[in-house]
Amino acid sequence: MTRHEQGSAASVALMLIAGGFIFLFAPTDALQGPVQRIFYLHVSAAIAAYGCFAVVLIGGVVYLWKENAAADRLARAAALVGLVFTTVTLVMGMIWAKPIWGTFWTWDARLTSTLVLWIIYAGYLMVRRLAEPGRQSARFAAVVGIFGFIDVPVVHFSVTWWRTQHPGPVVLNDALPPRMLVAFLITMACTLVLAAVMIAIRYRIEFLTDQAAEKVVAPIVAQTRAGDAR
């Protein structure tokens, strides 16, 4: 087993353990019933997405500062994983909202800003695809990643800045019973490990893609140079 396979196996096992805590350990919510169990993964996925986008931000800043290809690859990997976790957050939230609010979607500040977050990082990946590979795509994406991160605090504080329908921060406000809190913290830790493993795998893919591209491009460049010299 390679390092990445070990990591994947470990994160799958951790997610199963988290599932055990969510379904067997945590008590059923008195008002919402079993639907409330969505909360554990929904909030954990959102936090993992914030973390991924923070990596995109840092990778972008380091790239613009030092022109470090590894920082750019890390940002690339984290953007994709962050987008996946934002999708999970949105979809799980909608599944929860249907029985609780009676509708899948409402133009609430938190929902809207999260949707905007998704669009921003989808745009980030579009820039990567459409710009010239290499320096241009890395630079442009870094700029988009830095500007896009402005939306992360907006999403986070939207529930306190505006009067929203979305529930406020229950974890930080100490509003969870102890068993729910334990289940949440374990799910969050497992989700963060999963996100880190996904970024590591994606980083490896990006690294191999870059290497393959260099292998193809380098001889052509050398040939053209030789032709120019003649």
Add this chain to the structure above:
Amino acid sequence: MRSITIALAVARKDLASEWRTREIVPALAQFVVLALVIANFGFQFDSRNAPAIAPGVLWMALVFAGLVAFGRAFAAEREQASLEAMLMTPAMPAAIFAGKALAAGLLLVICEAVLLPALALFFAVPLTFDEVSAVLLATVGMAVLGCLFAAMVAQVRARELLLPLLTLPLWIPFVVVGGQAVQSAMGGGGTATGSANGLLLDLDILFVVLTSLAARFVLDD
């Protein structure tokens, strides 16, 4: 000081070329009036729902007119390959960027000078100082952000597709705050215009600083 002179020279060049060709402004003016016509049919407008609908129509028209204006600002440079020539001079990329943003922003202001009276005329809503100030303040931030991404997409494939995808999400704060200000100015409720204008000014300062820092990485290749 030198940077300001350069920025003004670039802006003057862009405005002079627009004055000679008269390409963007007449097209945009027609576009915003057309947007009002389409909105009239789309919303089943009458005198009662005007204060609720008109602000939305205003921002929709403004946002899409802005996309066209800022996209053109750099597309023209690309067609002539004149941006490279400008960047070869010792001028700071941030100064060139500021000049382009200033000119494109002014073109959008001219387009607003058509849009706002037309909106007041056709939708029978008041044209107030509060509304104009909110729109003008939003234009500053929209211009710098729009021009930053326009400069970026001018250098990539499928630029017409990418510009709205990158720009619109970051314009949302201006539409949210400006939208509320215009709504209250038109008598449709919402927050007080004074605090909204303060917030718009804060956003303008934030994005002017951020875009001038980022301009170097987008332009200088």
